[in-house]
Amino acid sequence: AQSVTQPDIHITVSEGASLELRCNYSYGATPYLFWYVQSPGQGLQLLLKYFSGDTLVQGIKGFEAEFKRSQSSFNLRKPSVHWSDAAEYFCAVGGYSSASKIIFGSGTRLSIRP
Amino acid sequence: NAGVTQTPKFQVLKTGQSMTLQCAQDMNHNSMYWYRQDPGMGLRLIYYSASEGTTDKGEVPNGYNVSRLNKREFSLRLESAAPSQTSVYFCASSGGGPQHFGDGTRLSIL
Numbered sequence: 001a002q003s004v005t006q007p008d009i010h011i012t013v014s015e016g017a018s019l020e021l022r023c024n025y026s027y028g029a030t031p032y033l034f035w036y037v038q039s040p041g042q043g044l045q046l047l048l049k050y051f052s053g054d055t056l057v058q059g060i061k062g063f064e065a066e067f068k069r070s071q072s073s074f075n076l077r078k079p080s081v082h083w084s085d086a087a088e089y090f091c092a093v094g095g096y097s098s099a100s101k102i103i104f105g106s107g108t109r110l111s112i113r114p
Numbered sequence: 115n116a117g118v119t120q121t122p123k124f125q126v127l128k129t130g131q132s133m134t135l136q137c138a139q140d141m142n143h144n145s146m147y148w149y150r151q152d153p154g155m156g157l158r159l160i161y162y163s164a165s166e167g168t169t170d171k172g173e174v175p176n177g178y179n180v181s182r183l184n185k186r187e188f189s190l191r192l193e194s195a196a197p198s199q200t201s202v203y204f205c206a207s208s209g210g211g212p213q214h215f216g217d218g219t220r221l222s223i224l
Contacts, residue, residue: 009154034212043118043204043215044157051211090156101147101172102213106156 002027004093004105012111015083021076021108023091033074034092034102035065044090050074061085086112116140120205120216127195127223135190135219137205145208146188148172148180150201151218157204163188195223 005024013019025031032051036044048059055067065076074091088109094102121136139146144165149157149172159172163182177199179191188207192199200223206213 032211036215043217044206046212046214049212101159101162102208104149104157106154 002103004091004103006091006105006108008108010109012113013081014113016080019078019081021089023074023105024072025093027093029095031093032095035076036090038088081112083112086110118205118207118214118216120219122219124220129196129223131195132193135203137216138187139207141207143207143209147206148190149204151204152201197223199223
């Protein structure tokens with residue numbers, strides 16, 4: 001079965017500290033992986049995506065993610081968080097075709113401690 | 115760039131009323147999607163349309179109908195609203211790969 005697991009419901013980090021948000025997936029074919037961010041009252045914005053090539057991908061706002069096939073993981077990282085990074089983060093997996101459905105994790109809410 | 119536009123942004127209905135949520139995209143995408151978002155449950159797919167003229171059920175289709183009016187527009191209809199349909203509804207479109215989302219419709223059913 002296809003699924004995405006984000007094991008951390010809520011994480012709090014201090015401003016300036018490093019961040020890692022975990023994501024594990026189950027997908028039968030070659031996965032197309034995404035991280036989205038949602039600020040309060042807003043829609044979802046794509047942070048980064050991975051389909052093939054270099055397993056370390058760079059995204060917007062200083063985020064990066066590393067694809068590890070052996071661990072079925074696609075963890076999101078940022079070296080130094082800013083107060084404006086407080087939001088909800090969603091990991092998602094799908095196929096490459098435009099007809100493919102995308103499956104979302106339940107999200108991780110990030111709070112920033114001043 | 116407008117991207118994906120949803121109307122209305124907010125709506126309050128009484129149980130049993132009907133309503134249609136509208137979605138339009140200007141990116142010439144083939145695929146469009148309707149999700150609902152509830153606290154702690156992420157996004158759940160209600161219906162999707164892989165191309166103009168086709169629609170398919172997602173994870174939680176009961177109580178909803180959809181129409182892919184043309185390539186740009188994909189509407190979601192609640193025929194008889196129930197309190198369990200109180201949620202935030204998101205429309206998305208895709209041309210392959212990542213989906214692009216609208217800002218959502220916050221719907222309350224009293």
